[in-house]
Amino acid sequence: MSAEIMVFQEIGPLVTSCIDGYHVCIFAYGQTGSGKTYTMEGSVENPGINQRALKHLFNEIEERKDMWSYTVNVSSVEIYNELLRDLLSKDGEKLDIKINPDGTGQLHVPGLRVTEVKGFQHIKKVLAKARRNRITFGTKMNQHSSRSHALLCITVHGTDLANGSKTTGKLNLVDLAGSERVWKSGAEGERLKEAQNINRSLLALGDVIQALRGNQTHIPFRNSRLTYLLQDSLGKGNKTAMVVQVSALETNVGETLCSLKFAQKVCRVELGPAARKIESGAAQCD
Numbered sequence: 616m617s618a619e620i621m622v623f624q625e626i627g628p629l630v631t632s633c634i635d636g637y638h639v640c641i642f643a644y645g646q647t648g649s650g651k652t653y654t655m656e657g658s659v660e661n662p663g664i665n666q667r668a669l670k671h672l673f674n675e676i677e678e679r680k681d682m683w684s685y686t687v688n689v690s691s692v693e694i695y696n697e698l699l700r701d702l703l704s705k706d707g708e709k710l711d712i713k714i715n716p717d718g719t720g721q722l723h724v725p726g727l728r729v730t731e732v733k734g735f736q737h738i739k740k741v742l743a744k745a746r747r748n749r750i751t752f753g754t755k756m757n758q759h760s761s762r763s764h765a766l767l768c769i770t771v772h773g774t775d776l777a778n779g780s781k782t783t784g785k786l787n788l789v790d791l792a793g794s795e796r797v798w799k800s801g802a803e804g805e806r807l808k809e810a811q812n813i814n815r816s817l818l819a820l821g822d823v824i825q826a827l828r829g830n831q832t833h834i835p836f837r838n839s840r841l842t843y844l845l846q847d848s849l850g851k852g853n854k855t856a857m858v859v860q861v862s863a864l865e866t867n868v869g870e871t872l873c874s875l876k877f878a879q880k881v882c883r884v885e886l887g888p889a890a891r892k893i894e895s896g897a898a899q900c901d
């Protein structure tokens with residue numbers, strides 16, 4: 616069995632729970648060049664988590680079609696130098712996060728392109744477009760290094776055909792930019808600025824994890840665009856999984872240890888019982 620299939624066996628139930636009305640975050644984390652983008656996007660012969668998740672999602676929807684009707688909306692953004700770029704717009708339009716004026720207190724990104732996808736073949740085209748628009752540059756550590764965090768955000772609205780109740784699930788698939796030691800990656804000028812922004816936002820993610828783990832009342836979601844954007848899926852009552860990539864090279868042992876320590880911290884976070892999002896606003900616990 617390939618490693619990708621084994622990883623997906625762990626992830627599959629989380630994808631299913633998004634259809635049931637839960638908010639889910641799946642991250643790829645690790646040093647630059649360790650295989651995060653490969654894990655999320657994969658190759659033509661060996662699709663990654665993004666494609667497998669969406670295939671799984673549409674298969675589930677098909678199986679439930681006599682009992683539930685679903686709509687699936689997809690958007691994709693990258694966070695580059697703390698700026699949001701729409702990966703599904705023609706020219707990677709720059710956007711920002713705002714409080715939704717509808718009074719719900721929810722965050723939204725005005726102008727973000729949201730595409731309703733009807734099936735797996737359609738989503739493949741959407742994923743290809745997002746991939747083409749992503750910013751990559753060559754560094755000493757990776758010839759095609761992603762210099763940004765890429766988020767694929769899938770919202771699933773469900774309607775129970777028997778009683779009309781409605782659910783809203785979210786699945787955030789996140790390919791984080793790689794942490795790097797700038798003296799090793801040879802980053803200077805623009806690459807150095809990117810690396811500093813990447814390391815800063817990964818630190819902010821670490822701070823959020825630390826605060827969640829410590830059950831603190833204030834979780835510093837607002838300290839980076841990444842955590843701010845994921846606020847409604849990353850905190851208590853939601854479901855999160857992190858896939859950590861490490862390098863097999865002895866020269867990277869320092870970075871590998873850092874990644875594993877981060878993974879250990881994440882493992883110890885308890886988000887409590889997950890809450891199902893239903894239209895009435897009430898929450899049902901697992």
Ligand SMILES: Nc1ncnc2c1ncn2[C@@H]1O[C@H](COP(=O)(O)OP(=O)(O)OP(=O)(O)O)[C@@H](O)[C@H]1O
Binds near residue numbers: 646650651654761
């Ligand atoms: N399991 C794998 N099988 C085959 N090739 C792989 C695998 N993992 C990674 N690679 C290859 O290694 C190279 C680096 O991988 P990738 O770009 O996914 O790293 P990354 O962690 O996303 O790096 P960065 O943070 O710099 O963007 C790529 O050429 C990728 O195709």
